[in-house]
Amino acid sequence: xxxxxxxxxxxxxxxxxxxxxxxxxxxxxxxxxxxxxxxxxxxxxxxxxxxxxxxxxxxxxxxxxxxxxxxxxxxxxxxxxxxxxxxxxxxxxxxxxxxxxxxxxxxxxxxxxxxxxxxxxxxxxxxxxxxxxxxxxxxxxxxxxxxxxxxxxxxxxxxxxxxxxxxxxxxx
Ligand code: 5GP
Ligand code: MG
Numbered sequence: 264x265x266x267x268x269x270x271x272x273x274x275x276x277x278x279x280x281x282x283x284x285x286x287x288x289x290x291x292x293x294x295x296x297x298x299x300x301x302x303x304x305x306x307x308x309x310x311x312x313x314x315x316x317x318x319x320x321x322x323x324x325x326x327x328x329x330x331x332x333x334x335x336x337x338x339x340x341x342x343x344x345x346x347x348x349x350x351x352x353x354x355x356x357x358x359x360x361x362x363x364x365x366x367x368x369x370x371x372x373x374x375x376x377x378x379x380x381x382x383x384x385x386x387x388x389x390x391x392x393x394x395x396x397x398x399x400x401x402x403x404x405x406x407x408x409x410x411x412x413x414x415x416x417x418x419x420x421x422x423x424x425x426x427x428x429x430x431x432x433x434x435x
Contacts, residue, residue, distance in 0.1 A: 264410070264433055268402055268426040273384075273412055276401040277305065280382060281312035283399060284352065292316040294349045294376075298367065299323045301356035303421065304413035305384050309354065320344040322353075322371075324363050336362060338370055351376040356413045357385040358400065361393035368395060384412065385426070402426075 268276070284293075292315070297306035299321045310319055323339040351371060358364060364381050371379055382399035387406050404426075410416050411423030416434070420427070 264427040264429060266425050266427050267404060267407075267409060270424040273425060274308075276384070277308050278312060280384075280399055280401050281309055284309075284313060284382070285315055288315055288350065288352075290315075291350055292318070294318045294320065294344060294346055294351045296343060296346075296351055296353050296371075297321045298353060298355040298363070300325075300418075300421070301413045301415070302354045305356060306354050309382075318344055318349075322367060324355075324367060326363060336366060338367060340370060346371065346374050346376045348375070348377050350378045351380070353379070353381040355381065355383045355397075357387065357409070358383045358397050359387045359390050361391045361395060364397065365393040365395050385409065 295306070295310060295317055297303070297319070306319070310317060320343045322343050324336065326334055326336040353364065353367060355364060368379060368381065380398040383397045384401050386397065386400040386403050388403050390406055407428045409426050410420035410429050411426045413421050414426070415421045416429055
């Protein structure tokens, strides 16, 4: 595995993101919705830096069926908080083709939030297949399969404090 973004760069990036979010929303209350499971680590680090009035909930989305190839996208929003009239910020690990965020945004709009924006740690360059873009993106990366800081390969590697590229030899 090759380290792409080391731990201190990730930390500084998340701090930058938190400052931007605070300056855009303060003093308005905000509902943060983490897209599970990939946003787990980012969500935990980010919310502790948001000196705002926030509520935190999660929404489940999964498209990878145990590998690096996209499967059918399943969204489960049964446990998310009431958001009608609230300002919502979706937090996800990575914007790749964009289908996940696009579908979640459409699903959430139906519930009539006051506003909806999205934040991701990573955006893969040249991969988008949708009209929307994340409102906040910390790092742009090349089209490689990455793990760490919440991102997994078959639910492994989520705990790594950095972002690493999973190479062919790792996929055995
Ligand atoms: P999209 O719908 O934008 O194509 O993909 C978004 C989801 O696919 C992300 O939330 C993430 O779970 C997964 N994904 C996309 N690219 C990668 C990657 O390079 N590594 C890992 N571990 N997951 C990825
Ligand atoms: Mg995901």
